[in-house]
Amino acid sequence: MMLRFNSLEGRIVTLFLVLILAVQAIGLVVIEHGINVNARSSIATELLNGEKVLRKLMEQNAQKQRFSAQVLARDTAFVQAIGNGDEEDRATIASALANSGRRARADLTMLIDGERRVIVENGIVKNGSLEKLVLGLLDKAEHNDGASAVAIVDQRPVQVVIMPVKAPLTIAWVVMGFHLDRQLLLDMRELSQLEVAILTRDPDGTWTPRETTLPAGVMPGVARTLQTLPDNLARPFDLDAGGIHYSARRLPVGVDGARRADVLLARSIDDAKAEYTGLQRTLVILTVVATLVACAVAVLTAMRIAQPLRQLAGTARRMELGDYDGRIDLERKDEIGALAKAFAGMRDGIAKREQEIRRLAYWDSLTDLPNRAQFVLQLGEALAAARQREQVVFVLMMDLDRFKHVNDVMGHAFGDALLQKVAERLRALLGETEPQAQLARLGGDEFVVLLTASSTDHAHKVAACILRALEVPLSLEDQTVDIGAGLGMAAFPINGADPESLLSMAEVAMYAAKQRNDGAVAYDAAMDKSSAKSLSLLTELRNAIERDEFRLHVQPKIRLDTGEVVGVESLVRWAHPERGNVFPDEFIPFAEQTGFIRVLTGWVLDQSAALCSDLQRQGIHLKISVNLSTRDLLDQDLPAKFKEILTRHQLAAGSFCLEITESAIMDDPVRAQLTLERLHAMGVDLSIDDFGTGYSSLAYLKRLPVDELKIDKSFVLNMENDIGDTKIVRSTIDLGHNMGLRVVAEGIETEAVWRLLAALGCDQGQGYFMSRPIAADKLVGWIAAWTPPARSALPYSDTVGSA
Template identity: 45%
Template structure:
């Protein structure tokens, strides 16, 4: 269940519906809040206008009450009996008239005042003692204006007073009438306008009292808790009352306020019902929207799920099942048809890729990978049988001189040749399950099931005989030959890779021996294993200090001072002894390790020049550079760093470069030689005369020396042509301003002949064999002693 909920939460349907509902809900909530605020604002504005009317009505009500009091007081002053009693001073009659008239008017107090506003008689038995303070505030104002009325608070209750003069015809007195503003007046106001009324009195104790109110008990309690003078809004429970406050009477110890209150909720209540109806409509709309959007999303995502399943099948390599919903005419259908087209295209491409992965396009034969898998399957199928019952053989062949055919006749002709070879090889396959494959380039292989070494040799000889018939392509005839090797399972190998490898070893042995097909023999790859072992150990020889520096002297023939030597490397192997250079130098050149050997030789030579034992000799050391050295862009910087490290000069070195090294990449070699010459190194062309193209570059290269190859020097004693070559080379070098070194000097006769030909230096076994450094120093000391003693 949790998995389904998690899947639903991550599904497109849930996201679409959720986001849409959220957006809709946010819009509805924003609209709801806006409407609610607008209703509340409009309600408050409406109540404010209504309170303006309520305030006017309240003031008018007070004025009407005051007018009623004045009329009653005026009637009293006009009463003949009352006037007669006032004139005669009949106190009893005056008192009776005041009481009777006050009861009829509902006045709280009726009093007769003299012209000095002093009390002559009062309707109340208590007198005016209770009203003394209030009258002191209102009488001056009332006497100044006959039509006015004044309100004053007496013991926590507001009273409205009027004062009417009594004339006969001159002023003979005043009639005062007071009326309490109490609950009946508030009730009347509420009945007239449905407004709540409250009288609020600030007592001498500092507290606000509410003697008159039409409020409910909770609202009244909230008002009594309100201690501030200004009240604009009153809240109790969930109801809010807007308040209009009016002062009653003049400022005094007991300040009074009339409060008119109207409920906001009462005004908003009809709109609240509309809001709840809107909320219900919104909720219903959300539910309907969610259902409709969910159905629409499912209508969209259901085919998308089918497409996802289709892509998953395609990713697993299942291309046979068509994609669903391709019949739809909308965008989903277009997408489904595109996926189905992609499925068909990928299936076709995969089929082509599988064909290219296992078949050779040119010849139509299986390639190396398919051949290996077939051999592996054949070995697995025969694994349960003993070697006496069944075996299989692999024949590998490599065409001779195929590169020459490509170079001379072109690659198109070479392709036709390979196709013809494939056809002839197919003719040699007789048994079911055998296979011919092209392993790459001009190499082919045959798998022979249930075949021993003798039967495989017969097939190989048949292939050789079939190649004896030249191939004809139009007017062009091509002779075929190939090196053929045979290896058998399980006699020669126990697994497929070893079997193929040993078949190739036998094939390479056949190409070397040139005496027909060769069966695999363990002796054939012992040298290869030894070479691989030597290369592995050579990489650690420098770290283990197994390399040795040997020197072969070069002697001057024309009496010039100085001594030159050629630096050579020897490997003192801890088990194999002194390994000949030809056993590891060629392989070091093939693998690129020769650059490390060159740097090691230069380092040791620089160390020798810095040795105090060689100081004063005028020694110059020649170091050989390979093709890979010339192509190293950092060679100059590395050699210069060694010179600085040992404190020697570049003039103490002569760098020897073979013609073939220069001609492998003439432009880069020339650029590197120029840089070396600019750094002060002397440059020499080694094995001069064995190349083909160096004469064209000789005049441009910054070389200082030519070194004649020993093949010419050793033969000049008996071969006049070799002597002429040596003579011509010496003359050419001298004409170009170069010195000449002849190597391969094996006897004194050759040495003297070279001296006669003006050769500058000689090197060879007659002078000295390559010797270690200490032996060279001894040789030099003996030679110097012999020259001094003339021996």
């Protein structure tokens, strides 16, 4: 039987094979890693023991060499010849030294007299570094009856032994030197099975092989490898010599300034791992056998599992086509048999519930009205018929008023019963007046009516009837509930051409009706544009802060008696990348409505603080006025935020004057006054903006911690022509001064109004006559160029007096 990879059998077999292969592969990797670790550990031990063996061999050689030197040093005739010190004896000494060196197979001999001078030497040319090494060991040789060391002579390592000549005091020293030759390496290899090499390093850092048991052709590569290693490396390192991998250890045996001699001990990693090869071969065979067995077991298991499942899959396909008949013949007592029985029960249950599901999918279980899905189907059919007959179709959508309040107060059970009553009333009303109308519940407290083959007037009449019916109180559980509804209408083909569009438009009109509260509202495209524009504006406002599109402008505030610039009012402008300059009237009310005004106020305060700090560094001290909105006053964190800004810019609170309107205070007088008191306690000035336009100015003015009144420009603009405005301004100035407040007039557009306000005693003013709002970075230049009007007799003294 052929197995398909994408079949259940193929996947089961594949899973078994992947698992067994993965387990075996992991096992092989782990074992290979263990073999490698054990081999390297064993090699490291061998290298460490090899170092001990090498040093022991060198020590034995040194002992043998010291014995040869000792025989000569104790020869009576030789000692007597040295003691005489005659020239005739010098030849005897040299001959005895040479003969003894030949017998000992020494590569160099030397005699040093009691004055520590070299008097006889054989075998090498005079070597200063060798003499220096030997002279440094004389004392040690005298005290220890001999000494040995490794010197580098003619770039070759030489083992030097020194024996004192005593008669009975030390009268000379016999020195013999023996090259570290290949015999040492062969002895070492025989004892330790390690490869051995002797190398010397020149002052320029070049390593030169001297003797080695490794093939001669690989030694240049070994020397290059040693050049890359640090001098003090004490641990084993890897070495590639002639394609064979070694683990090696370097042992220093002699140092002569920049020259040094090292012995290299190396052990083949491949040879160390060779003893594990049989184990690896056995593991591979076991892996292959286990894989074949697992494959056979997997095939049998897969066939046993998949065959009954194929039968169940065939039954499921028939169920998919709506065929719920037929038996499932699987007489098994295992889990698959239980699955077959459960599958049969599920099939019967699905058959019974499908009808119920279809009903629930398209009908509202609470009111037994069509739900949104069913209404969309009905509306689609009505639109198709209307297209053929060129008729008008109306969708009337309504949303109950105060239903959320009913739910919150009376509970959801009461709310559900109320919705049922509303559905009964609407069904009865339409049954009497519009039998062809189709009523549905969209969800929550939203109902919708479909009018086919209707007209605009008729639709409005039906809507009015529905609204009147819903205004009649409902009695439920000894409770009388007053309800109403907002009703919106959309028409095909006037407003939309598909069900979803008509429902969306009717919903927009419905919310407009709830806002206007003046009956049914027909859909108008302007409603959607306004909504989309508002959403777009909020997004753009948020982006404007991030993209630094807002600009700070200021309007100077002038003392009217002297013409001195004493402050500025901070204003915000929006440099939109596509719309150009956007004025505050276009976005401030929306920002206030959405709550974005708090972010904007924070930006203005921070920018104003930066401007104030910059002006003070230039010696210009002005009081900065910033407007606060209703939402700002209700923000209990505003004082802390403002303090943080002042601290960051190193400013005193007295550098600012915060302006608030009367209407902003009246929205929540208690919270507003609490915020104002905390701000005033910090030392910041507070100003009542647009004074005189509110309704409770005098009632709250005496309780507010304010320092300034700002007369609204509506009273100032026409003062010179309207005696009534002049009286109001005069009264306001007197009121402010009597309460100890500073009075500021805004909207000064002519010199005549300036002089009239000065005559009335107004303290400060601002307006187009002095300056329109200017960019903050141009303020310093404007102040330098500012020239107040010349003082002269006030032309309005009579008018003022009569007022």
